[in-house]
Amino acid sequence: MRITIDPDGPGPIFERLAAGLRAAIVDGRIGFGERLPPARGLAGQVGVNVNTALRAYRLLRDEGFIDLHPGRGATVAKRLGHHTALAGAIHDLVEEAKLNGVDREALLALVRAAWR
Structure with a gap:
C-alpha cells in the first residue's frame, strides 16, 4: 500500500494523510476488513510524526472508515463494493x-x- 501526501497542500498534515488513506479505501486499493499498518509504520512510510498518523487514524475512525482496536491495530470498516x-x-x-x-x-x- 502506497500512501502519499502533498507536503505543500492546504490544511494540516494529519488531514492530508487521512485524505490519502480515505482515497485508497474508496478506490479499492485498501479493501474491507484489511489491516492498516501500525501508526508508527505509517508515520515512517510517509515521513511524519507518529502522533500525526494517530490523529489521521482517529479522524477516519470518527468518519466510520476504519475501526481502531487497541493493541491490535486498525482495519477498514466500510464495504465499498462498487469500486x-x-x-x-x-x-x-x-x-x-x-x-x-x-x-x-x-x-x-x-x-x-x-x-x-
Whole structure:
C-alpha cells in the first residue's frame, strides 16, 4: 500500500494523510476488513510524526472508515463494493507516473500503445 501526501497542500498534515488513506479505501486499493499498518509504520512510510498518523487514524475512525482496536491495530470498516481493484491500479499508475516525471499526455500515449 502506497500512501502519499502533498507536503505543500492546504490544511494540516494529519488531514492530508487521512485524505490519502480515505482515497485508497474508496478506490479499492485498501479493501474491507484489511489491516492498516501500525501508526508508527505509517508515520515512517510517509515521513511524519507518529502522533500525526494517530490523529489521521482517529479522524477516519470518527468518519466510520476504519475501526481502531487497541493493541491490535486498525482495519477498514466500510464495504465499498462498487469500486474495483482496477480503480486502485489506475490510481497507483498515475501516482507512479507523477513520481517519475511522466506527464498526462505521455502516460495516456503509453496506455494507448499497451491497449493495442
